[in-house]
Amino acid sequence: xxxxxxxxxxxxxxxxxxxxxxxxxxxxxxxxxxxxxxxxxxxxxxxxxxxxxxxxxxxxxxxxxxxxxxxxxxxxxxxxxxxxxxxxxxxxxxxxxxxxxxxxxxxxxxxxxxxxxxxxxxxxxxxxxxxxxxxxxxxxxxxxxxxxxxxxxxxxxxxxxxxxxxxxxxxxxxxxxxxxxxxxxxxxxxxxxxxxxxxxxxxxxxxxxxxxxxxxxxxxxxxxxxxxxxxxxxxxxxxxxxxxxxxxxxxxxxxxxxxxxxxxxxxxxxxxxxxxxxxxxxxxxxxxxxxxxxxxxxxxxxxxxxxxxxxxxxxxxxxxxxxxxxxxxxxxxxxxxxxxxxxxxxxxxxxxxxxxxxxxxxxxxxxxxxxxxxxxxxxxxxxxxxxxxxxxxxxxxxxxxxxxxxxxxxxxxxxxxxxxxxxxxxxxxx
Numbered sequence: 001x002x003x004x005x006x007x008x009x010x011x012x013x014x015x016x017x018x019x020x021x022x023x024x025x026x027x028x029x030x031x032x033x034x035x036x037x038x039x040x041x042x043x044x045x046x047x048x049x050x051x052x053x054x055x056x057x058x059x060x061x062x063x064x065x066x067x068x069x070x071x072x073x074x075x076x077x078x079x080x081x082x083x084x085x086x087x088x089x090x091x092x093x094x095x096x097x098x099x100x101x102x103x104x105x106x107x108x109x110x111x112x113x114x115x116x117x118x119x120x121x122x123x124x125x126x127x128x129x130x131x132x133x134x135x136x137x138x139x140x141x142x143x144x145x146x147x148x149x150x151x152x153x154x155x156x157x158x159x160x161x162x163x164x165x166x167x168x169x170x171x172x173x174x175x176x177x178x179x180x181x182x183x184x185x186x187x188x189x190x191x192x193x194x195x196x197x198x199x200x201x202x203x204x205x206x207x208x209x210x211x212x213x214x215x216x217x218x219x220x221x222x223x224x225x226x227x228x229x230x231x232x233x234x235x236x237x238x239x240x241x242x243x244x245x246x247x248x249x250x251x252x253x254x255x256x257x258x259x260x261x262x263x264x265x266x267x268x269x270x271x272x273x274x275x276x277x278x279x280x281x282x283x284x285x286x287x288x289x290x291x292x293x294x295x296x297x298x299x300x301x302x303x304x305x306x307x308x309x310x311x312x313x314x315x316x317x318x319x320x321x322x323x324x325x326x327x328x329x330x331x332x333x334x335x336x337x338x339x340x341x342x343x344x345x346x347x348x349x350x351x352x353x354x355x356x357x358x359x360x361x362x363x364x365x366x367x368x369x370x371x372x373x374x375x376x377x378x379x380x381x382x383x384x385x386x387x388x389x390x391x392x393x394x395x396x397x398x399x400x401x402x403x404x405x406x407x408x409x410x411x412x413x414x415x416x417x418x419x420x421x422x423x424x425x426x427x428x429x430x
Contacts, residue, residue, distance in 0.1 A: 063119050063279065063282065063286065064114045064116055064283065064286070064374075065115050065116070065117055065286060065290075066290035066292060067290070070237055070239065071236060073103040073115060076115065080105040090107050094387065095390075098387035103116075104116050106392065109367060109370075109371070109392050109404045114392075116386050116391070118381075119234070119378070120379060122231035122234070122275065122278075123229075124228065124278065125173065126172055126173040128228045128229075128248065129173070131223060131246075132250065133166065134247075134250045136217070136219055138216070138218050139159055139169075139219070140160060140216055141157045141215050141217045142212075143212045144157050144158070144210070144211045145202050145208045145209065145210045145211075146202075147202055147209075149173070152175050153171075153174050153175075154170075154171070155170075155174060156169065156202055169220075178227055183215075186213075186215075191211070194209070197212045222246060222247045223246050224246070225244040225267065228246040228278070229275075238289060241265070241286070244264065244265040244267055245264065246267045246269065248271065250271055252268070252269070252270030252271065253270045254272045256268060256269045256270060256277035256280060256281045258295055269281070276376050279379055283371065283372040292368070294368040295368050295369060295372065296366040296368060297363060298359040298362075300363065300366075301362035301363060302341055302355055302357065305339075306341045306342040308357070309330060309334070309338040310343075310345035312333075312334075313327065313343065314345075314347075314352065323346075326346065364402065365407055367409045370401065370402050370407055373400075374391050374392075374398075374399055374401070377399075377401075378398050392404070
């Protein structure tokens, strides 16, 4: 079996010759994936949006915050309310609060108050590269090599009998705390003390230190958000978001998701546009914490068949049948059993006119998604530029890519959505 040194030397030569899997991926599969994603997205958004005033939602990604933020600017908020009482428009209030307090403040699409913090200096940490293959499983380790870079460490764990370079565990840009979390206490302690059993090479044949101490590696498939996403101001406003766990899905490209559990949040990002994805999903996390419309999925919305069946069921119930009788009538009439979603919508009191019957398009109109895309789209803007460009209106470049009057809001349980006017009427009556 070749030594690590020989393996790395061969890897460098292969890379120079452009014959490594990584080089092939960079030249081939990545571009193919990128183009495929672009084509799919274009096909998904091209025609149906014309009637909805929706622009192509691929953004370039600021962060909108609410009153639960630890650093919510109460002075700017008080001024905003005073200016509103004087009859100023929300765009005027947004601009004026920035001029006087440095924090743009206004009401959003659903009448909630919001402020904005900059994200143009936020960036993806080099540490996230550790997870670019999806992470590493628990396994026995024969030896460990490391290089100290400033206060952080690049670490390579060598398994027994590796067959390819991808078998090595590559941990990158670990600070003291992450190093101690990822490795056994005695191994981390030796690295922090600079101990070495012999010299070796890492990376592009850089001098490194090697510890010939076998141990059991516990695996790593997630990082706390503040190690993955360098956005100190966001975490000052919402300290609990630092503990959001971030995973990388190597099969995804420009895709991401936020899962909220009773143990904390989990964000998954693809391998492309990770900064945009992180900003988008972090906006969902903020909105969820603030009690604002949060993220959605196309699976949350009825398709054309379910919507048609639900309307038929509703019609029969309104004519005097009970729900069970209506379900059976529709089944016998159409020769097909209505889905659970169709039954739930039909028997409920949800306004079915809210839906288009096209899940992807309804998803794109959901308020939480529209706001997250606006946050994503405003990523490059300075605070001065943010103050000059009011976000909570239809403005495809730096605002909403859907007319606010076309937004739909989740209000209550699963499948319970309302239009903007319905939601505002509900709020007024509370």
